[in-house]
Amino acid sequence: MKDSLRRTLWISRVTFLEAVRQRFFAFLLVLSAAMVLSSVSFRVFDFGHGELKFIADFGFGGMFFFGSVLAVVMTAQLFFSEIDNKTALTLLAKPLSRAEFLLGKFFGAWAVLGVFVLVLAGLQGVVLWAREQELIAAAEQAGKIPATFSIVGLCELVLLQWLRLGVVISIVLAISALARTFLFAVVVGSLAVVAGQLQWIAQDALLRPTDSPVYAFFLWVSTRLIPNLQQFNLADALVLGSSAVEEGALIAVGVSGVAYLAAYLTLGSLIFRRREI
Amino acid sequence: MSSAISVRHLTKDFRIGIRGLKLRAVDDLSLEIPRGQVYGLLGPNGCGKSTTLKIVLGLVSATAGEISILGEPSATSAARRRTGFLPEAPYFHKFLTGRELVRYCAQLSGVASADLDAAVEDALGLAAMNEAAGRPIGTYSKGMLQRIGFAQAVVHDPELVILDEPTAGVDPVGSASIGRMIHAMRDKGKTIVLCSHLLGQVEQVCDRVAIMDRGKLVLEGAVEDVLSRRDRHVMTIEAMTPAARAAAEAALEAHGAKVTSITHPRRSLEDLFRELVTGSRDA
Ligand SMILES: Nc1ncnc2c1ncn2[C@@H]1O[C@H](COP(=O)(O)OP(=O)(O)OP(=O)(O)O)[C@@H](O)[C@H]1O
Numbered sequence: 210m211k212d213s214l215r216r217t218l219w220i221s222r223v224t225f226l227e228a229v230r231q232r233f234f235a236f237l238l239v240l241s242a243a244m245v246l247s248s249v250s251f252r253v254f255d256f257g258h259g260e261l262k263f264i265a266d267f268g269f270g271g272m273f274f275f276g277s278v279l280a281v282v283m284t285a286q287l288f289f290s291e292i293d294n295k296t297a298l299t300l301l302a303k304p305l306s307r308a309e310f311l312l313g314k315f316f317g318a319w320a321v322l323g324v325f326v327l328v329l330a331g332l333q334g335v336v337l338w339a340r341e342q343e344l345i346a347a348a349e350q351a352g353k354i355p356a357t358f359s360i361v362g363l364c365e366l367v368l369l370q371w372l373r374l375g376v377v378i379s380i381v382l383a384i385s386a387l388a389r390t391f392l393f394a395v396v397v398g399s400l401a402v403v404a405g406q407l408q409w410i411a412q413d414a415l416l417r418p419t420d421s422p423v424y425a426f427f428l429w430v431s432t433r434l435i436p437n438l439q440q441f442n443l444a445d446a447l448v449l450g451s452s453a454v455e456e457g458a459l460i461a462v463g464v465s466g467v468a469y470l471a472a473y474l475t476l477g478s479l480i481f482r483r484r485e486i
Numbered sequence: 487m488s489s490a491i492s493v494r495h496l497t498k499d500f501r502i503g504i505r506g507l508k509l510r511a512v513d514d515l516s517l518e519i520p521r522g523q524v525y526g527l528l529g530p531n532g533c534g535k536s537t538t539l540k541i542v543l544g545l546v547s548a549t550a551g552e553i554s555i556l557g558e559p560s561a562t563s564a565a566r567r568r569t570g571f572l573p574e575a576p577y578f579h580k581f582l583t584g585r586e587l588v589r590y591c592a593q594l595s596g597v598a599s600a601d602l603d604a605a606v607e608d609a610l611g612l613a614a615m616n617e618a619a620g621r622p623i624g625t626y627s628k629g630m631l632q633r634i635g636f637a638q639a640v641v642h643d644p645e646l647v648i649l650d651e652p653t654a655g656v657d658p659v660g661s662a663s664i665g666r667m668i669h670a671m672r673d674k675g676k677t678i679v680l681c682s683h684l685l686g687q688v689e690q691v692c693d694r695v696a697i698m699d700r701g702k703l704v705l706e707g708a709v710e711d712v713l714s715r716r717d718r719h720v721m722t723i724e725a726m727t728p729a730a731r732a733a734a735e736a737a738l739e740a741h742g743a744k745v746t747s748i749t750h751p752r753r754s755l756e757d758l759f760r761e762l763v764t765g766s767r768d769a
């Protein structure tokens with residue numbers, strides 16, 4: 210058990226190294242950071258939530274979009290670089306199980322996205338804070354109530370976004386374990402992310418009464434198979450306090466995320482075990 | 487003691503394309519590879535050598551047949567801990583340095599952290615890669631890749647080493663030194679299984695050979711037995727004159743022996759090359 214953990218850790222360490230030594234990661238990180246920082250130039254001066262919300266939407270939107278791209282493309286790339294370069298052949302001839310290999314890939318990619326989310330959220334926090342100070346000063350002069358944002362909420366959001374990206378990585382790994390080519394994994398992985406983003410529509414439809422049991426069954430299966438990725442996007446509620454988020458709701462989102470993640474990793478390991486290298 | 491590798495009635499079909507056409511890569515192959523010897527697996531391109539080795543290591547599943555390595559049925563993780571493998575045309579994580587790669591492989595193979603540094607340096611030394619070990623693998627020449635691959639295969643001091651074309655792309659001096667490494671390991675009691683198309687080298691390095699063709703075994707045996715023609719003899723003679731030759735032929739004929747050919751001995755191109763060239767720049 211301990212050996213198994215250590216092997217997983219070594220695989221993830223090298224996976225992490227590979228990812229950060231690639232230009233793709235640096236490129237997306239810089240692009241997203243530029244996006245967050247450019248929101249400094251938006252000045253509306255309505256002293257209200259409007260401006261902070263605009264900054265937050267813009268920054269978190271970038272984090273969300275580029276994070277998703279990174280989670281899909283980079284994960285598939287990290288997996289297929291081992292298969293296509295036949296380095297997996299060397300590694301899997303060692304006393305290393307397929308599940309350990311896949312888990313190592315998962316944790317390596319997840320760590321990279323952890324760095325990504327943390328850096329961007331840090332920048333976002335600084336930008337929001339600086340603007341908040343200006344707005345507070347301006348509001349005092351004008352005798353109005355200033356807009357604020359919540360640091361605790363920002364931290365909770367970082368965790369949620371990271372978990373969401375973890376779910377995406379586990380889905381992409383399960384698809385990659387089955388896929389023959391990198392392109393297939395990226396395309397199907399992207400479709401899965403879009404489906405996850407829209408999953409709540411199916412969930413809504415399921416609540417409405419329907420005559421067709423086949424349709425209901427289809428909806429039921431798809432809502433179970435595809436995680437609701439939209440539920441992690443609580444930026445407005447958490448950071449700007451636009452609406453109250455119950456503690457219980459946060460925990461439920463967290464638990465469901467971890468459950469999907471574990472299920473997809475298990476599925477991926479089972480598929481990968483049968484794959485010929 | 488059990489064989490190092492025992493393969494019984496192994497068959498492998500690959501499915502090709504969506505119509506599921508079958509390609510038989512290995513056809514009812516049975517092999518017993520004894521311990522403590524250098525064993526050569528020979529055969530033309532596509533005859534199923536690499537596939538056999540991959541099945542032995544559990545990287546590809548067999549369609550039918552049984553395999554045991556080092557007494558363990560199939561490639562369990564315990565058996566793989568005692569086995570080292572160099573795949574054909576090896577390619578490694580190019581963003582790592584040679585030393586980092588060998589270290590990584592040692593860790594995955596279960597080398598204790600206290601012995602790690604010594605094991606890595608030993609393996610690099612054995613493969614003559616100490617000097618280049620600090621460079622990223624992306625900058626290595628083909629022969630260096632082959633040698634770093636050799637180092638990662640033996641870093642955990644395995645009992646069984648499986649080398650798929652260890653000398654492909656390596657210059658004669660380098661491959662002679664790989665030959666010496668192989669003999670040194672055999673002298674320590676290890677079993678080495680290798681594939682190669684360089685028959686001259688196989689002849690020098692291997693104790694036993696098996697020859698495959700179209701997935702089937704066509705010949706197996708000790709190199710000595712397979713190659714020597716016990717009904718013929720060769721003499722090497724210096725300062726021979728025509729008179730001496732006639733006298734020798736007459737003397738042999740008197741005993742019922744017949745001289746069928748007299749030629750000049752040739753040295754091999756490999757021997758000549760090794761006499762003239764002392765070392766490669768990579769070494
Ligand atoms: N993954 C695969 N899918 C389909 N066919 C394969 C696969 N791997 C190998 N083959 C086929 O199996 C046969 C045996 O291949 P293998 O690589 O074992 O040959 P080999 O003896 O190692 O040849 P070489 O000397 O060229 O290395 C070949 O006809 C090859 O095309």
Ligand SMILES: [Mg+2]
Nearest residue numbers: 535536537574
């Ligand atoms: Mg081969």
